[in-house]
Amino acid sequence: MYKSINEWSFPAGMDIRAMMELAKKQGFEGFEPAIGEEGALSLTSPDSAFIGVKNAAADIGIKLASLASGLSWKYPPSSNDPAIRQKASDNLRRQLDGAALLGVDAILLVPGSVGVGFWGADNPVEYDQCWDRAVAGVSALKAHAESVGVMIGIENVWNNFLMSPLEMAQFVDLIDSPRVGVYLDVGNIIKYGEPESWIRILGKRICRIHVKDYRRSVGTLDGFVDLLSGDVNFPKVVAALREIGYEGPLTAEMGVGRVYPEDIIYRTARALELILGER
Numbered sequence: 001m002y003k004s005i006n007e008w009s010f011p012a013g014m015d016i017r018a019m020m021e022l023a024k025k026q027g028f029e030g031f032e033p034a035i036g037e038e039g040a041l042s043l044t045s046p047d048s049a050f051i052g053v054k055n056a057a058a059d060i061g062i063k064l065a066s067l068a069s070g071l072s073w074k075y076p077p078s079s080n081d082p083a084i085r086q087k088a089s090d091n092l093r094r095q096l097d098g099a100a101l102l103g104v105d106a107i108l109l110v111p112g113s114v115g116v117g118f119w120g121a122d123n124p125v126e127y128d129q130c131w132d133r134a135v136a137g138v139s140a141l142k143a144h145a146e147s148v149g150v151m152i153g154i155e156n157v158w159n160n161f162l163m164s165p166l167e168m169a170q171f172v173d174l175i176d177s178p179r180v181g182v183y184l185d186v187g188n189i190i191k192y193g194e195p196e197s198w199i200r201i202l203g204k205r206i207c208r209i210h211v212k213d214y215r216r217s218v219g220t221l222d223g224f225v226d227l228l229s230g231d232v233n234f235p236k237v238v239a240a241l242r243e244i245g246y247e248g249p250l251t252a253e254m255g256v257g258r259v260y261p262e263d264i265i266y267r268t269a270r271a272l273e274l275i276l277g278e279r
Contacts (some may be wrong), residue, residue, distance in 0.1 A: 003027065
């Protein structure tokens with residue numbers, strides 16, 4: 001396992017090369033870029049933009065860990081609107097192609113949201129509707145994921161869906177593709193249970209790990225805190241990951257530092273060193 005950090009941990013508008021340089025300076029071995037409607041890597045970016053980020057990472061000497069996206073919140077694959085579901089499918093295809101251009105073999109996908117969702121949605125969606133649409137949406141592109149060699153990592157992120165490890169395992173197994181797995185965020189999962197339990201149950205289905213920390217007693221977004229300051233039992237998490245043979249990145253997804261943005265990058269790197277037993 002190695003230390004990695006997500007693009008969303010850096011100030012908005014910061015040049016992506018500067019992000020990677022800062023991450024490298026603070027001791028990270030990996031960096032996770034994101035694709036959005038705007039930014040260095042967007043849905044309309046030419047292939048050359050993705051190749052440019054790949055080349056910049058190679059120049060800096062940092063690995064590209066995976067490709068994240070928050071597009072599922074605006075364009076949920078479970079939407080009641082067929083046009084939005086089609087847009088979600090188009091976005092997923094572009095994300096898969098972008099990952100292949102970057103040379104990474106995994107992406108992050110939130111496959112749907114039940115009710116109005118934590119972030120809101122166009123219309124309330126019932127649980128069984130979300131299940132059917134999410135399965136259909138991912139299944140429709142599993143062959144493309146297989147052809148480009150990129151894993152679709154399914155994430156649970158307070159979307160009122162896939163709220164147990166057994167259900168997450170059932171969802172992935174139903175789709176039945178070597179290129180569909182789980183992108184597990186150990187901070188998000190504290191809302192539903194113990195992440196080490198999820199890890200052992202999901203096992204080899206896990207393709208990537210996001211690390212955050214969270215205090216259950218807060219119960220809102222304000223409960224997300226610095227690593228080692230919340231309720232995630234990181235020694236148990238690391239032990240469980242080693243038990244299942246996970247060797248990929250631990251990608252930190254942190255809140256942006258409000259005054260000294262470089263400091264949160266430094267502190268997160270030091271915390272991950274402790275978590276991984278590097279000091």
